[in-house]
Structures are given as C-alpha cells and as structure tokens.
Amino acid sequence: MPKHLTLVVYKPDSQSTDEYMVYVDPVQYGKWKDGGYTIPLVDVVDSYSVYHTGQGTQGLQMRPSKQQLDTIFGTHKDTDVVEFILKNGRTQHGDLDPNVYINSSGKGMPALNASRGSGVIDNRGKGLSGI
Numbered sequence: 001m002p003k004h005l006t007l008v009v010y011k012p013d014s015q016s017t018d019e020y021m022v023y024v025d026p027v028q029y030g031k032w033k034d035g036g037y038t039i040p041l042v043d044v045v046d047s048y049s050v051y052h053t054g055q056g057t058q059g060l061q062m063r064p065s066k067q068q069l070d071t072i073f074g075t076h077k078d079t080d081v082v083e084f085i086l087k088n089g090r091t092q093h094g095d096l097d098p099n100v101y102i103n104s105s106g107k108g109m110p111a112l113n114a115s116r117g118s119g120v121i122d123n124r125g126k127g128l129s130g131i
Contacts (some may be wrong), residue, residue, distance in 0.1 A: 010089035012072050020072065021051045021061065022085050026093065032086070041082060048078040063117065 006026040011019050023046035032039045041048075052064035066076040073081045 006025055007092045008085055008089040010085040017059075018052065018054050018113075020055075020064065020085055021050070021053070022082055022089070023047070024091075025084070028090075029086070029091070038040050041079065043087075044086065045082055048082055050078065 005106055006024050006029060008022050008029070010021075011017050023042055025046065026041060028044045032041075032044045050064060051057040051061040051071070052068065053061050069076040069081055073084050075081065
C-alpha cells in the first residue's frame, strides 16, 4: 500500500510561481485545521522543514534562505513560518509509490528505468548482439 503524502502549499502572490511547502500527516493536519490547535505541531508536520520552489509545486524543492522567509513571512523562525503555512496554505494530496507511474491513459504501469538498456530480455544465450 502506498504511503499517503499531504503537502500544504502557500503561494504569497497569485501571479507568482513562488510557493512555500510543508509536508504533513493528513489525519493530524485535518484535526488541527478543524480547530484542534492544542495538537502539538510536531504531531502534525513531517518535519519543521519548509521548502520553496519558483517553478510551481512540480518544480525542484529547495530550502529557502532566512532572508526569503523574513521577506515573505516577517520572520525566519521555523515554528512561526510552519504555523503560518498551515493556517493559510492549501493542501495537495498524493500517493507515493516509486514502483508505479500513471501513463497517459490513466492506468498504473510498473515504473522502469529507461537508462538501463534496450529493455529486451534475451533468454537464448546470445546476449544482446545484433539487436
């Protein structure tokens, strides 16, 4: 069974591609968001790591600098920034299963390493010569 991931994404400006993200436990985050602010943040977030991408949520996720955090959130304290993102961000759900990808027809297919060679299985003992 795949591990369920939930990403809380905060976008400071609707016209910008800058996004700040935090990974959370979906069950605990749901309880916390519904008014259970007594739940410790350590139970809600996967870690206190905040990620930033300038390419949308599908881009490369990197750690923002303290200056970026100060500019956007007014502080670089990780607990304050994480809490702000949790309160003002939107959720994105997904399944993490590295052995399956969804092809263009919407069906799950086993993931193959395209760089491993031709993908031909030769069981006749000749190797891959002549292919």
